[in-house]
Amino acid sequence: MEVGYPLPPPPEAQPEYVPEGPQYVEMSTPVDEDSWVYSRFALPMLLWVFLWILALFCLTFWQQTGDIKNQYNGLPRFPILRSTQGTHEAGQPTSLRSVRIASCFFGIIAIFGAFVIYFLRPKQSVRQGANFGCAFLLFLCSVLAWVAFGIAMANFQNQQTCPYNRRFTGQKCVFHTAYAIAAATLDAAVGVGAIISLLLLAYNTKANHWVRGPNNWEEAQQDAVETTKERVPGEVVQRNVGYVRRMLTGLALLGTLLCLIALVAFIILLHEEREHSIIMGPRGRGDRKNVADSNLPFEYPGWKTINTRIRYSLSGIGLGAILLNFLTFRSKTIAYIFAFLYFATAVLAMVAFGFDVHELRWANDLTCPAAPDGLGQDCTQGQFIATAVLDFFVFIWLIVYIVVEYVINPTPQCQHCDRAYELSELMKHEAVECGARPVRCEVCAKTMTKKQFDEHKSSCSSDHVRCKNCKVMVPKWGVKAHQEECPRWPVECNMCDGTFQRMDMPHHVTICPNRPTSCDACGETFRSKDIAAHRALCGEVLVRCELCDDIMQRFRLQQHTQNECPKRIVECDKCGESVTMFRWERHQQKECSC
Numbered sequence: 001m002e003v004g005y006p007l008p009p010p011p012e013a014q015p016e017y018v019p020e021g022p023q024y025v026e027m028s029t030p031v032d033e034d035s036w037v038y039s040r041f042a043l044p045m046l047l048w049v050f051l052w053i054l055a056l057f058c059l060t061f062w063q064q065t066g067d068i069k070n071q072y073n074g075l076p077r078f079p080i081l082r083s084t085q086g087t088h089e090a091g092q093p094t095s096l097r098s099v100r101i102a103s104c105f106f107g108i109i110a111i112f113g114a115f116v117i118y119f120l121r122p123k124q125s126v127r128q129g130a131n132f133g134c135a136f137l138l139f140l141c142s143v144l145a146w147v148a149f150g151i152a153m154a155n156f157q158n159q160q161t162c163p164y165n166r167r168f169t170g171q172k173c174v175f176h177t178a179y180a181i182a183a184a185t186l187d188a189a190v191g192v193g194a195i196i197s198l199l200l201l202a203y204n205t206k207a208n209h210w211v212r213g214p215n216n217w218e219e220a221q222q223d224a225v226e227t228t229k230e231r232v233p234g235e236v237v238q239r240n241v242g243y244v245r246r247m248l249t250g251l252a253l254l255g256t257l258l259c260l261i262a263l264v265a266f267i268i269l270l271h272e273e274r275e276h277s278i279i280m281g282p283r284g285r286g287d288r289k290n291v292a293d294s295n296l297p298f299e300y301p302g303w304k305t306i307n308t309r310i311r312y313s314l315s316g317i318g319l320g321a322i323l324l325n326f327l328t329f330r331s332k333t334i335a336y337i338f339a340f341l342y343f344a345t346a347v348l349a350m351v352a353f354g355f356d357v358h359e360l361r362w363a364n365d366l367t368c369p370a371a372p373d374g375l376g377q378d379c380t381q382g383q384f385i386a387t388a389v390l391d392f393f394v395f396i397w398l399i400v401y402i403v404v405e406y407v408i409n410p411t412p413q414c415q416h417c418d419r420a421y422e423l424s425e426l427m428k429h430e431a432v433e434c435g436a437r438p439v440r441c442e443v444c445a446k447t448m449t450k451k452q453f454d455e456h457k458s459s460c461s462s463d464h465v466r467c468k469n470c471k472v473m474v475p476k477w478g479v480k481a482h483q484e485e486c487p488r489w490p491v492e493c494n495m496c497d498g499t500f501q502r503m504d505m506p507h508h509v510t511i512c513p514n515r516p517t518s519c520d521a522c523g524e525t526f527r528s529k530d531i532a533a534h535r536a537l538c539g540e541v542l543v544r545c546e547l548c549d550d551i552m553q554r555f556r557l558q559q560h561t562q563n564e565c566p567k568r569i570v571e572c573d574k575c576g577e578s579v580t581m582f583r584w585e586r587h588q589q590k591e592c593s594c
Contacts, residue, residue, distance in 0.1 A: 038335075042405055044116040049397045050322045051112075053345075056390040057315035062268070063387060065302035071309075074302025076356070076384035077363045079377045080274075089274035091158035092180065096151045100187070100267050103144035107194055107260045110137035111253045114201055114210070118250075121212055131205040135198040138256075142194035145187050152184035161273040176273065183266040186259055193256035200249040209242040210249055303384070307355045311391070314348035317341055318394070339406050346398035353391035360384060469501075 065074035088094065114134045117127055159180035162173040204210040302308075321341040329335070360381060368379035417436040430437060435451040448456060464473040469488035483489055487503035495514040509515065513529040521540040535541055539555035547567040552560060561568060566582040572592060579587045 039405060041120070042401075044119055045397075045401045045404070046322050046325060048112070048116075049394070049401060050319065052390065052394050052397055053315055053318040053322075056311060056387070056394055057319070059383070059387045059390060060303075060308055060311040060315065063302050063384065064308045065300040065305075071305045072300050072302070073304045074300035075363050075366075076301075076303055076359050077366075077368070077379040077381050078301045078383070079368065079379050081377055088158075090162075090270060091160040091175075092155055092270065093151060096148055096155070097267060097271060099144050099148045099151065100183075100263060103141050103148060103187075103190060104260050104264050104267070106137045106144065107141035107190060107256060110134040110141060111197070111257045111260075113137075114253055118210060118212055124208065127211065128205050131201055131210060135202045135205075138194045138198035138201070141260075142191045142198070145191035145194060149184055149187035149191060152180060152187055156180035156184055159270070159273075179266070179270060179273075183263065183270060186263040186266060189259045190256065190263055193252065193259055197249070197252040197256050200245070200252050204245045204249050207245070209245040303356070303387075304359060307352060307359060310348055310352040310355065311387075314345050314352060314394070317348070318345040318398070321345065335406075339402055342398050342402055346395045346402070349391050349395040349398065353388055353395065356384070356388035356391055360388060 063074075063076075065072040089097070111134075114131060117130045117134070121127070122130070157175075157177055157180075159177055160173040160175045163171045201210060318341075321338055325338050329338075363379075363381065368377055417434055436449050438447055439450050439453050440447050441453060441456060446456075464475055465479065466473055467479075467482060467486055467488075469490070470486050472482075472486075474482045488501045490499050491502050491505055492499050493505070493508060493512060495509075495512050498508075498512075500508050513527065515528045516525050517528045517531045518525050519531065519534060519538055519540075521535070521538050521542070524534075526534050539553060541554050542551050543554050543557055544551050545557065545560060545565060547561065547565050550560070550565075566580070568581050569578050570581055571578050572587060575592050577587070577592075
């Protein structure tokens with residue numbers, strides 16, 4: 001059986017193909033509705049909050065009573081014997097600790113500020129002013145570090161640790177010279193590092209190299225304008241100079257920061273070696289009233305366990321959330337989860353602040369007891385007050401970050417088409433890609449959208465012609481007028497008959513070899529190329545006599561050398577000897593042999 005296939009229908013008449021104009025191409029990707037765009041302030045602010053929470057964690061670990069598993073309720077005050085208070089602690093001047101703290105404060109603030117300015121990319125004037133301010137703080141850090149180094153080197157042999165009960169046991173103080181030498185070495189390292197860092201920071205700020213690379217088209221255009229440099233002809237272009245200088249500056253700042261952190265650790269270590277007292281009774285126990293036979297445990301300097309645990313909780317949640325937030329999560333849901341964790345951390349910080357203030361006020365109302373042997377004591381709360389202040393500042397910075405990042409920072413939208421984009425792509429989209437952005441036709445000077453211009457330029461160009469010299473579109477009726485003003489139209493020089501572009505003619509007039517030039521000696525006018533030959537023969541040009549070095553006009557030189565020059569050579573008519581004119585009379589009277 002034969003199988004037949006139906007014939008295909010006759011082809012329909014196809015419409016004539018009309019080529020379309022250039023189509024708008026979207027290069028950047030709009031932000032998805034479920035994605036979150038972080039502002040440029042997110043990274044430096046998170047780093048700033050991270051440092052505050054880390055400092056709070058370290059203080060909590062330092063001030064806890066007992067260990068992690070077995071904690072005791074302490075009292076936020078530190079008893080110190082009045083006899084040990086003075087201008088020295090642990091064998092070192094108290095001024096040394098103050099100078100080191102000031103040096104670390106200025107250095108850490110300067111380095112953190114330099115990196116914040118690097119990442120934020122403010123305007124060039126603001127960036128330079130702020131970076132020079134950071135360089136000045138580094139200078140103060142270096143000066144204070146060298147002052148601390150000088151004090152430390154004069155007293156490093158006196159560093160010692162004295163047991164708190166040496167009055168009863170007869171124990172002697174132990175010298176820890178190695179600790180003092182290590183701290184002095186860090187002082188010198190901070191001094192050198194701060195000097196190198198401030199020089200690199202100041203130089204690279206002036207050269208506009210200490211700035212993060214551009215993330216979008218607008219930042220690239222801004223960098224191109226700010227770093228414009230006129231190169232000398234033949235100068236070799238060096239590549240990657242900015243990258244190398246940024247790396248050197250960053251490494252110097254990070255190295256100085258590590259030395260500062262190590263110095264802070266030694267400041268705490270040496271401060272803890274000062275002689276202090278523990279409130280105990282004659283039998284080794286005593287309550288806060290120093291009753292010898294009390295069943296209560298003796299007093300521990302520190303916080304209550306609930307204060308310590310609250311701070312550990314907020315430190316763990318805050319540090320963990322920030323570290324996870326450094327990962328590239330783009331989901332809006334995850335962003336809101338992080339916001340909830342930051343808010344919970346802020347609430348815990350405020351709760352810890354309230355508990356700490358209550359404990360500090362209660363401890364301050366108690367009388368500081370005397371030592372078992374009757375010596376007077378003073379109870380200090382400085383380090384515990386610092387912990388409460390850190391609680392408050394952690395709360396403040398977390399609330400500021402939440403408000404700035406999740407309330408003030410909406411998803412950026414294009415001002416022309418109202419579509420949402422990531423901040424790194426928004427500038428490029430608005431300047432180059434958006435079809436709704438306004439553009440101006442170079443032919444008819446009308447303003448329209450980019451999409452309308454793609455359709456308009458094909459019809460607009462039919463009534464215009466392009467100038468073959470300057471490539472500008474000119475209306476057909478205005479070609480003759482354009483020839484009179486076209487900057488690249490060839491014009492003829494009326495002095496040398498050469499042909500040049502109109503925009504080059506003003507410069508050519510100043511260097512044309514046939515331009516009229518006046519002789520500055522006689523005032524006559526010649527062509528520029530002939531003025532040198534004229535000056536070689538001009539009688540009004542000043543010349544110097546080769547015999548007497550007198551200066552005169554050229555037309556008088558011959559008469560001067562023959563009849564007037566005192567150093568011209570004449571021949572004696574008696575003896576025939578050649579003598580100069582100024583010796584003629586003396587020769588006639590005394591020297592002539594005839």
